[in-house]
Amino acid sequence: MTHSVDVSDKENSKTIISKYLQGQFSEHLGSGVYGGLWVGTDSDIPNTNGIRNDVVTALKKIDIPVLRWPGGFFADNYHWYEGIGPFEKRRRIINSSWGGKLETNAFGTHEYFELCRQLGCESYININFSSGSIKEMADWLEYMTAPAGSMADLRSKSGHPEPWNLHFLGIGNESWGGGGHMTPEFYSDRYKLWQSFVRQYNDKPFYKIGVGPNIDDFHWTDTVMKNAYEYMDGLSLHHYGLTDIWDNKGDAVEFQPKEWNSLLYSIQKMDYFITEHVKRMHRYDQNNRVKLIVDEWGDWLRAQAGTNPNFLRQQNTIRDAVMAATTLNIFAKHADSVYMANIAQMVNVLQSMILTKGSQMILTPTYYIFDMYKHHQDAQLLSAYSDNGDPLNYTISKKNNHYIISICNTNYEQSQNISIKFANKLGTPDYAKQLHADALNAHNTFDDPDNVKLKPFKDYSISMNNLKVNLADKSVITLAIPIIGDEL
Known part of the structure; x- marks a missing residue:
């Protein structure tokens, strides 16, 4: 069978495929940061300011547009002031979000922006909306972006006199679940309060992203948009591909053909979720100003044998590559409404671009999908198609x-x-x-x-x-x- 497509009448399309649809996500989870990105300045692994050179070199080749950090679930346990200043004085904590691993806070705000500088990408900070406070958020934003003042003086004493450029700001993470078990009414009221204290210190306004639904929770989208859409620029959506139910994830390598099909079916639900949530967003935002931000997506499969299951390290096959391409095509199809997406996660966690083991590094099949699709960044969309019944x-x-x-x-x-x-x-x-x-x-x-x-x-x-x-x-x-x- 030959499939036929005619795009000859679509040369005047005004829809742009945002480069941010190929964004990345890196959380303090397993070896996603420590060992995968950060090795420290005294490491035998070649590094620049503590960040490993081989990983940065590989990631730069796929033109990463934006990197979300520090979570995820970890964001709501993260206190930024514990991760600045001399390494030996930073507070060491237990990462209760992911497996009880010791968190040294060696990778903090300065190290994150240094990573973004080396990658040549923009920043996306997810603030602590659950165990933090409005003052903590306001101080962090001033610390990062203010040209002068007490927080700017503290930043300068910590080694960076000039403010950083921060555009994307996530206010909460999965607040319907582990981020606070909030109702949409409570979240939207609290969101309006917190965003009122997002102070602007330069000419580029923050792009404020509110917490969106848990997959098909349309009531959440309807309620949050009704109550708070005027105060946000984006609404998040998380969806992971599964081969079965959440508590019975399939193996990433040893799987049967039927699991290929079940994972594909799960992945293709993204099209339905985007369509239905955007429909509800437009009930209140008829000018399509507030965009959908899919800041967590990818295949979530069983952790690699012999590893801590809480570290979410999984192998990555040609199946994952096909799922990634399918998802990116779905995003392109909805490029008029979906502005940013961040695959979970960049290194060593879930559907990653890169796997490391000590000084060794390998590229995954998913990495190569992003290498091919980078050509679509900020391109004019002519056509995109994804359908459950078509291969x-x-x-x-x-x-x-x-x-x-x-x-x-x-x-x-x-x-x-x-x-x-x-x-x-x-x-x-x-x-x-x-x-x-x-x-x-x-x-x-x-x-x-x-x-x-x-x-x-x-x-x-x-x-x-x-x-x-x-x-x-x-x-x-x-x-x-x-x-x-x-x-x-």
């Missing part, structure tokens, strides 16, 4: 006089053909990559780090303004094709 989903965009085409074949047994018609004559692709593997559970290991990686893609043909592509089973491709001449 193909895709994103087609236009950027820098190129058509960017990313297509995912979710079928693990059969190849698929697709024909795409454009408005303009097509040149020869100057980027054509494929991610594919023969085995359902193909993955990279420290002994075989290149088992799954990007390879040149050649199974396509171009005739004038028509592109035909044959996709192998369980594969993802991206093409960047120059636009030649005027519309045909």
Whole structure:
């Protein structure tokens, strides 16, 4: 069967695929920060100001636009003043959020912004809305962004005279659950109070993000939007892909074909959740000013055997790559309403880009999806499609006089053909990559780090303004094709 797509009449689309849809998330959880990102200045692992060089070099290649920190669940136990000043004077605590691990607070505000500087990305701080206070939040914002004053003096004494640029601000995390078990009425009233003390110290206003629903809790969205939408810029949504129920997560590597299908079904629910929550958001925000922020998403599977289950370390296969591409295509489909998304998580936790073991590092199949999809960042959306009954989903965009085409074949047994018609004559692709593997559970290991990686893609043909592509089973491709001449 050949799938046909015609985008020739969509050249005037005004929808932009926000670069922030490819955001990342790093929480103080397992080795997500310590060992994965931060090794300390006295480590034998090559580092710059305590942050490991190999991980930063790899992450810079995928053009990370924004990094959410310090949580997540951990954010509501985090007190920023314990993580500044000389390392030897910082308070050591037990990370009661995730497995009782000793938290040294060696990685704090200064280290986070140094990481963002090295990555060349923007910052997204999630403040402590549960065990913290309004004053603690206000002091932290002043510490980070004020050019002068007592908090700025303290920041300067701690080694950074100039204020940092902070744009994205999350006020709470999963307040319906572990972040406080609040009702939407209570949360929205409290949110309005707290956001009133978000002081502005520069010309760039904070992008304030309120806590959104627990997957399909439409009452939460309806209530929070009704009571507080005027005071926020974004509303968060969290959804993780599961192979079964929450308490019976499937294995990340040793799985049966039916678990491929069940995970895909779970992942594709993202389309439904976005549609239904946005519908309710628009009841109150008819101008579509408040955007949906999917700041936690990805596959949540059983922790890797032999590791602390509370550290959420899991392997990453070609299946995860297909799920990531499918999700990014869903985000593109809703690019007029979804402004930012942050996969969980960047290193060593859940569906990560990178796995580390001591001084070793490997790239996961999901890393390569982000490497391909970075070409869509801030591109003009022409078409995006994802449907439960169709094995193909895709994103087609236009950027820098190129058509960017990313297509995912979710079928693990059969190849698929697709024909795409454009408005303009097509040149020869100057980027054509494929991610594919023969085995359902193909993955990279420290002994075989290149088992799954990007390879040149050649199974396509171009005739004038028509592109035909044959996709192998369980594969993802991206093409960047120059636009030649005027519309045909």
